[in-house]
Amino acid sequence: MASPEPPASLATEFxxxxxxxxxxxxxxxxxxxxxxxxGSLPKALGRLxxxxxxxxxxxxxxxxxxxxxxxxxxxxxPGYAEPVRLLxxxxxxxxVPLYLVDAPxxxxxxxxxxxxxxxxxxxxxxxxxxxxxxAIAAIALDKIDLGWRPRLVHGNDWQTGLVAPLLIDAxxxxxxxxxxxxLAYQGLFDRWTFARLDLPRxxxxxxxxxFHEHLSFIKAGxxxxxxxxxxxxxYAQEIRTPAFGYGLEGLLQSLxxxxxxxxxxxxxxxxxxxxxxxLVRHFDRFTFDQRKLNKLALQQxxxxxxxxxxxxxxxxxxxxxxxxxxxILDVLPGILDRGGTQMLVLGSGDSELVRRLRTAADRYAxxxxxxxxxxxxxxxxxxxGCDAFLMPSRFEPCGLNQMYSQRYGAVPIVRRxxxxxxxxxxxNEENLSRGRATGFLFDQANAHDLWLxxxxxxxxxxxxxxxxxxxxxxxxxxDFSWQARAKQYLDLYRRAMGAPITNPITAAxxxxxxxxxxxxxxxx
Ligand code: ADP
Numbered sequence: 001m002a003s004p005e006p007p008a009s010l011a012t013e014f015x016x017x018x019x020x021x022x023x024x025x026x027x028x029x030x031x032x033x034x035x036x037x038x039g040s041l042p043k044a045l046g047r048l049x050x051x052x053x054x055x056x057x058x059x060x061x062x063x064x065x066x067x068x069x070x071x072x073x074x075x076x077x078p079g080y081a082e083p084v085r086l087l088x089x090x091x092x093x094x095x096v097p098l099y100l101v102d103a104p105x106x107x108x109x110x111x112x113x114x115x116x117x118x119x120x121x122x123x124x125x126x127x128x129x130x131x132x133x134x135a136i137a138a139i140a141l142d143k144i145d146l147g148w149r150p151r152l153v154h155g156n157d158w159q160t161g162l163v164a165p166l167l168i169d170a171x172x173x174x175x176x177x178x179x180x181x182x183l184a185y186q187g188l189f190d191r192w193t194f195a196r197l198d199l200p201r202x203x204x205x206x207x208x209x210x211f212h213e214h215l216s217f218i219k220a221g222x223x224x225x226x227x228x229x230x231x232x233x234x235y236a237q238e239i240r241t242p243a244f245g246y247g248l249e250g251l252l253q254s255l256x257x258x259x260x261x262x263x264x265x266x267x268x269x270x271x272x273x274x275x276x277x278x279l280v281r282h283f284d285r286f287t288f289d290q291r292k293l294n295k296l297a298l299q300q301x302x303x304x305x306x307x308x309x310x311x312x313x314x315x316x317x318x319x320x321x322x323x324x325x326x327x328i329l330d331v332l333p334g335i336l337d338r339g340g341t342q343m344l345v346l347g348s349g350d351s352e353l354v355r356r357l358r359t360a361a362d363r364y365a366x367x368x369x370x371x372x373x374x375x376x377x378x379x380x381x382x383x384x385g386c387d388a389f390l391m392p393s394r395f396e397p398c399g400l401n402q403m404y405s406q407r408y409g410a411v412p413i414v415r416r417x418x419x420x421x422x423x424x425x426x427x428n429e430e431n432l433s434r435g436r437a438t439g440f441l442f443d444q445a446n447a448h449d450l451w452l453x454x455x456x457x458x459x460x461x462x463x464x465x466x467x468x469x470x471x472x473x474x475x476x477x478x479d480f481s482w483q484a485r486a487k488q489y490l491d492l493y494r495r496a497m498g499a500p501i502t503n504p505i506t507a508a509x510x511x512x513x514x515x516x517x518x519x520x521x522x523x524x
Contacts, residue, residue, distance in 0.1 A: 187217025236261025
């Protein structure tokens with residue numbers, strides 16, 4: 001007997017073949033929020049019936065986390081001496097089909113996907129990620145006889161920026177959607193690099209990959225993709241302005257409604273205090289009183305006095321200027337000198353910020369604990385144990401930790417920017433009386449404004465613990481799940497498929513095309 005037809009809506013989704021490309025994905029390899037998204041959005045799309053496949057470079061860390069690896073193709077790429085292998089990988093922790101682009105010369109390196117051991121970018125990063133893009137484009141056009149042709153390629157950040165220009169003129173090309181997770185990282189290289197990468201020379205144009213006489217990977221993704229998204233509505237507005245646009249604001253403005261701001265979601269399979277294996281005690285908003293056991297365990301773990309009454313601040317993140325860690329350092333004396341407060345910081349990054357943190361930890365021994373490094377499970381314990389979470393970012397495309405904090409009952413104190421502005425509801429009188437408030441916001445990226453927000457938090461903690469608890473519980477009740485957002489992505493995929501753009505270089509009025517700076521001659 002013939003098997004029953006799938007429901008109509010699902011059958012439609014089965015037509016939705018998507019190749020999701022990223023340079024990192026949780027739990028295989030992670031440096032930041034991009035990995036959280038690449039690990040969880042494809043899974044959410046898969047649950048909606050979308051045939052989505054994830055593709056990553058074959059870093060050793062990712063290979064080691066796979067249960068099986070099967071070479072399914074080996075193919076040459078223009079500009080590269082050795083053939084590239086495509087591995088079909090299976091990992092218990094990745095629920096969608098997974099491809100790894102194996103080019104040992106470029107990816108068989110330990111540690112961070114972007115940085116060498118001394119903390120500087122690998123000098124051949126453009127070659128590494130141009131290779132990744134070329135492999136994605138070859139797969140997207142089924143040049144390697146995979147027998148599977150995506151209808152859309154979803155690229156993420158500059159490391160996948162060249163995919164769209166490599167596809168733009170191909171007959172029957174798939175649609176392209178490009179997500180900007182952080183415009184500050186652009187993949188900007190000199191024009192000699194462009195020449196070395198053996199890219200079609202026509203792409204060296206003001207309407208193309210050239211950005212002030214440099215090759216810009218992120219501009220490539222923005223200019224050549226059918227649709228462009230970024231990870232919050234506020235950031236989508238901000239990057240259209242000179243203050244956040246890094247010179248790309250004109251291009252971003254010109255996209256009109258082809259640039260969409262869509263908030264990231266939280267993977268509640270991984271981030272749920274009711275089931276999280278990293279916690280000493282599970283809790284939810286109905287058993288909030290159990291939460292304190294996680295706080296006491298955290299204090300014990302870090303040699304802080306086990307004191308339920310002390311207001312424990314937390315911060316987790318990359319120690320970089322963007323995140324406002326210097327502002328936290330500036331307000332530390334204010335926080336810790338007054339007593340009844342503690343602070344815990346987990347992060348890695350800038351050596352000067354690390355030095356300042358270490359000095360502060362010596363000075364405030366027993367009140368400030370720091371952990372320099374990367375520790376996923378500890379991040380979960382901090383979210384579940386601290387009372388307030390500081391995130392004074394100078395800019396924040398979306399930010400995940402403020403959403404994790406809310407889910408885990410830690411009250412966020414954040415700057416009103418990007419996704420922070422879109423996900424935290426200010427604890428003012430009106431929002432408090434309506435039971436909506438979830439945290440504290442401040443406007444300017446300076447220590448004074450941060451301090452005023454921190455002081456409000458300290459006062460509320462001390463004077464109205466009942467309201468504090470309500471704030472935390474309001475946060476826990478927020479729905480940041482991927483489910484609704486993945487549906488919005490599906491809508492955007494359909495929109496991109498229905499409205500392919502033409503090559504912006506050939507589409508530009510003649511005369512404008514000639515304005516790019518002269519190409520270097522004799523570059524080979
Ligand atoms: P970004 O992507 O700019 O780094 P996000 O807030 O979007 O910032 O995401 C950061 C992610 O990386 C979160 O999941 C956060 O918990 C995690 N993270 C950052 N630094 C560390 C660290 N040192 N240890 C553990 N997790 C970290």
